[in-house]
Amino acid sequence: MIRVPASYESFYRISTTSVLLGLVLLLAACKKDEPSSEVNVLCESIPDAGTPYEFEKPFFFPEPIIPADNPFTEEGIELGRHLFWEKKLSRNNVVSCGSCHFPSASFSDNVPKSVGLYGDLTRRNSMALVNMAWNSNFFWDGRARTLEEQLLEPIENPIEMDLSWREAVDRIAGDSAYQEMFNAAFGTPCVDSVRITYAMAQFIRTMVSGNSEFDQAQYGPGQLSLSAQNGLFLFLAEGGDPNVFPGGQNGGDCFHCHGGALVLFTDQQFHNNGLDSIFTDLGRAEVNGSPFSEGQFKTPTLRNIALSAPYMHDGRFETLREVVEHYNSGGHPSTTIDPLMKFQGVGLGLSDQDIDDLVAFLETLTDEEFVNNPDFQDPH
């Protein structure tokens, strides 16, 4: 970069320029976590903008991790709700986030694969938005590590909403009502992709479900039906006949992946649960590149699961009974099937009554207060 100087004077001029350029490069190199250049980032961050919102959780839930740079505010959550339900965020103004994540389906939808803005189908089943404040990876393949990061994808996805961030920002910034809401939430009317995703993340984190019939029985004075009680017993019992499999309890063996703590109902891990012997969707392997992860998908929560049929990453099972029957069958062998799927070929051996009981238990995880909460509904 530094040439042999013609004179000392020019040397210093060149070197000073070079040094300044060098400083800029060095300082830039110090910055971490630069968003991709495609994402339109403009606005300054104003600390303490908005009214702090006191996040409430059920007493039996752990404290969640709320990103330090995106604290809850009353105005941020309300803005997030408007954006979540905003159809202007799709190119043809036809779909919003809420189109495929609506309350009566536990903020999912009820088709195997969702219908995007032009009528095309998405690759995978819409995931329910339940207790996202406690979620530690996002999408069926876990490719996003934070909710804020996850929210960058669907708007630009050509099947889902097909709008560039630049245009999304322009559309929102051109709306005077939104300018006021951004000003209230973030301290200036400025709109950018960060503020849009941050506000939506705040809103989605308020969507907490912990008041199902099960919760009222487990953590309160309620009582489950005898069928649901037996379902819970089977949920927590090891699979297999103890005379054949040491330690077997003739159970459903659900807890290994759906959580033994009976709070979040997911281990947040990725498993191949034996859906196929030949994979048409590589799942987690698309993210980590490991052949060993082919066919692995995120364990979804079971809260409100009765509302979000059909099931699995491709929506192949129409009912909870079909899901339980799949596990009861033992699943299909493959190179990456999870060792926790212990009964290929022989099955779990659950009776029809056992299957009914497990379904009855799963149905007690529906939280009507959650799906009917007026704070989550479409404000437009």
Add this chain to the structure above:
Amino acid sequence: MKRVFILVLIAGLAISCDDDEANPNSKLFMTFDPRFGGDDLQMGETHTNVHGYSFNVSDIKFYLSNIRLYTSVDDYVQLSDIELIAMQDNQRSLEFVIPGGDYVGLSYDLGVPSAMNGTNDPDFSISQYPAGHPLSEVTSAGMYWQWSSGYRFFSFDGRFDLEPNTDEFLPTPFAFHTGTDTLFRKVGFFEKQIDVDAGENVLFAFAVDVDSIFTTAADTIDLAEVTSFHGSETQMETGIKLANNMSKAFVKK
């Protein structure tokens, strides 16, 4: 002169980019890699175990507690009360800030201590641990079993075939999950005489030797006889063998 000054300025800026250099404290790193037959073991890779069975490992997860760095044979700094290692998630290393000084070695326990595990505490709730804590439901990788034994201590899962098998698919799963106070084990002492200057980093690299889980001089786990242990009292003899072998599987590289 001016040129030298500018170069020094650039050098200073370049250094200040590196957070570690600015920290007068030293760091101690612990790494854990699965090993088989002296080589690194990849998850899902088929090998032949000590009994001649083809097998692969899909995940190894474990809790380490009371991680202690010794300043002399009977004096130590407690680096951490509890940590989770989860191989498949690539959560395989720990990092601690330590003061400079002389140290003689490291030890840790395998498992969750009784008090943290809620043993004999009717008011215990996993939700007392906030997200991010190794024992929180959010960040414990499914290691908690509320109704039975509390937390799993060491979780070792995979598949095998009693016949030599070069196919990619091994027909039978195994799942060995220890837990409960009975199966809590001390690991180490791992001797390492070190004189740590301020700012200098120290590495304790450990192999988790899968051979040792199947067999040590004292205890053998034969997949022809047992393929799972999940804390059942009726299988506690197996559990004790597993816990013994798992605690011996940690080898300082």
